[in-house]
Amino acid sequence: MTISIQGVSVSRGIAIGRVHRIKDDQIDAPEYIIKSKQIDAEISRLNEAIKNAHGELRAIRDNIPSSTSKNIAEFINTHLLMLEDNALTEEPKTIIREKLCNAEWALKLQRDALVNVFDEMADTYLRTRKDDVDHVVNRILRVLLKQTPIIEKYPEKQLKNKLIVADDLTPADTVLMQHYGIAGFATEFGGSTSHTAILARNLRIPAVVGLHGAKKLIKNDDYAILDGDSGIILINPDETILNDYKKKQKEVKKYYVSLEKLKDSPAKSMDGIDITLMANIELPGDFERVRDVGADGVGLYRTEFLYMNRNNPPDEEEHYETYINVINALRGLPLTIRTVDLGADKEVDGMGRRSSHMRSNPALGLRAVRLCLKEPDFFRPQLRAILRASAFGPIRIMIPMLTNLDEMQQVLFMINELKSELDNESIDYDSQIKIGGMIEVPASAICADIFASKLDFLSIGTNDLIQYTMAIDRVNDEVNYLYDPLNPAVLRLIRMTINAGHKANIPVSMCGEMAGEKEHTKLLLGLGLREFSIHPATILEVKEIINKTNINDLERLTDEALMNKIKK
Ligand code: PEP
Ligand code: MG
Numbered sequence: 001m002t003i004s005i006q007g008v009s010v011s012r013g014i015a016i017g018r019v020h021r022i023k024d025d026q027i028d029a030p031e032y033i034i035k036s037k038q039i040d041a042e043i044s045r046l047n048e049a050i051k052n053a054h055g056e057l058r059a060i061r062d063n064i065p066s067s068t069s070k071n072i073a074e075f076i077n078t079h080l081l082m083l084e085d086n087a088l089t090e091e092p093k094t095i096i097r098e099k100l101c102n103a104e105w106a107l108k109l110q111r112d113a114l115v116n117v118f119d120e121m122a123d124t125y126l127r128t129r130k131d132d133v134d135h136v137v138n139r140i141l142r143v144l145l146k147q148t149p150i151i152e153k154y155p156e157k158q159l160k161n162k163l164i165v166a167d168d169l170t171p172a173d174t175v176l177m178q179h180y181g182i183a184g185f186a187t188e189f190g191g192s193t194s195h196t197a198i199l200a201r202n203l204r205i206p207a208v209v210g211l212h213g214a215k216k217l218i219k220n221d222d223y224a225i226l227d228g229d230s231g232i233i234l235i236n237p238d239e240t241i242l243n244d245y246k247k248k249q250k251e252v253k254k255y256y257v258s259l260e261k262l263k264d265s266p267a268k269s270m271d272g273i274d275i276t277l278m279a280n281i282e283l284p285g286d287f288e289r290v291r292d293v294g295a296d297g298v299g300l301y302r303t304e305f306l307y308m309n310r311n312n313p314p315d316e317e318e319h320y321e322t323y324i325n326v327i328n329a330l331r332g333l334p335l336t337i338r339t340v341d342l343g344a345d346k347e348v349d350g351m352g353r354r355s356s357h358m359r360s361n362p363a364l365g366l367r368a369v370r371l372c373l374k375e376p377d378f379f380r381p382q383l384r385a386i387l388r389a390s391a392f393g394p395i396r397i398m399i400p401m402l403t404n405l406d407e408m409q410q411v412l413f414m415i416n417e418l419k420s421e422l423d424n425e426s427i428d429y430d431s432q433i434k435i436g437g438m439i440e441v442p443a444s445a446i447c448a449d450i451f452a453s454k455l456d457f458l459s460i461g462t463n464d465l466i467q468y469t470m471a472i473d474r475v476n477d478e479v480n481y482l483y484d485p486l487n488p489a490v491l492r493l494i495r496m497t498i499n500a501g502h503k504a505n506i507p508v509s510m511c512g513e514m515a516g517e518k519e520h521t522k523l524l525l526g527l528g529l530r531e532f533s534i535h536p537a538t539i540l541e542v543k544e545i546i547n548k549t550n551i552n553d554l555e556r557l558t559d560e561a562l563m564n565k566i567k568k
Contacts, residue, residue, distance in 0.1 A: 016163075460497050
């Protein structure tokens, strides 16, 4: 009988094969009392274990195949940095001294304390960072207890083409597994924003997480199908299901190969309307992919990743160097840099400042441009760096979360001040640099005509626009049923924004996830959208639909959607 278990889809694709169960990752730390005279020896034992754990991770990072995206090493670097952090290197030593306990127990107590802090955080991204603490502590514990890490102890051949089922996997495991040629993986725990999930997407490994109770139902060597699109794992599928999936798998492969030939041709509807397809990027590994998929440029460069996993915000030089790297990778294509959008769902340590989570409604609090205007010293280095970089390539500045005109005028004023500063220092910049705003709040969509009269371009951020229109927290799965791009209120706001841009004769793009969901492509074209900004992985899928669409035929579809007549 086929058993089907539903989890959370984190990386698309279908994988079929035999299951390889990875044993429970939890390690029981032994507890014993030591004598005062043993304190130094116990601390040396801990130091040695941390050093060895560091060496193991460095070896994994240094052996990442050169074909792998460059940013993958960054994930391992995060764990290396944690191994250097006082919270893990010094605090356990204090515990050893004060409690006269062994190194393993001191490490366990410190892990519990850190995990408790993460557990209390409202932000999903940060909450899943506790997995990183667990992974790093487990690595040190294994060295102390002379155990081999889970994946490293399996010979390469044993994992090839297997479906890995585990409690949880570390980013280092994920990199090794790709190296070993696994077909896909499923875990009991983990969320869609964990580093392991992000890595799976980057490495294109089909993956499902959050399969609670899967361990009881899935045995080693079971034959299974992992459907990364719908987040399902099917154990011992019957002949019909298996054949269906094999067919689907072949079709998906053929489909992706067929899309490749669209890379060098423009996106043009059947009735001859040119559409601009830009890319959304965030990690250094994405920079090169923009050209690889034939995008027309970058419509959204999310700069928040520059602030993650660190204690202080990046300085002007770091911003500048990063932007120059992107410009070089784009070789002449336009780059839209979104100024930093921190706070709410994008809370990071690198703010080095107060957290919006100290308030009860972080999504409605001090985030994005609000935070930047409140703390100009935090904002200026980024703006100055963008201006300086604009001397070397076509850059546009994009302001997130504009809510009223006053905010926009304050940003424009600040940019003008910085331009004068650069003039005085004889530093080059593009004096005609285009400045645009994101429309992600109903207030700004309703007043899009006012924004359009003052800005050079608009970009619709549907991820937030839907959140604020429907009055739901975009990271709260209990109200996810209301997260509906097709709600006519959302569609009407989108149409108002597009019309306002067209009237003012400025470009309007859409850079929220909706722009990359191919089931919405026709509707967006019908609403008048002519510029899409989407993740490089989906650009060709959307291009294919555009090329097969007659935009003049879409009036009925659009009218019905605006009247809530479209069935989901
Ligand atoms: C959006 O809100 O649609 C958007 C593109 O911005 P982010 O997802 O980064 O908030
Ligand atoms: Mg947004």
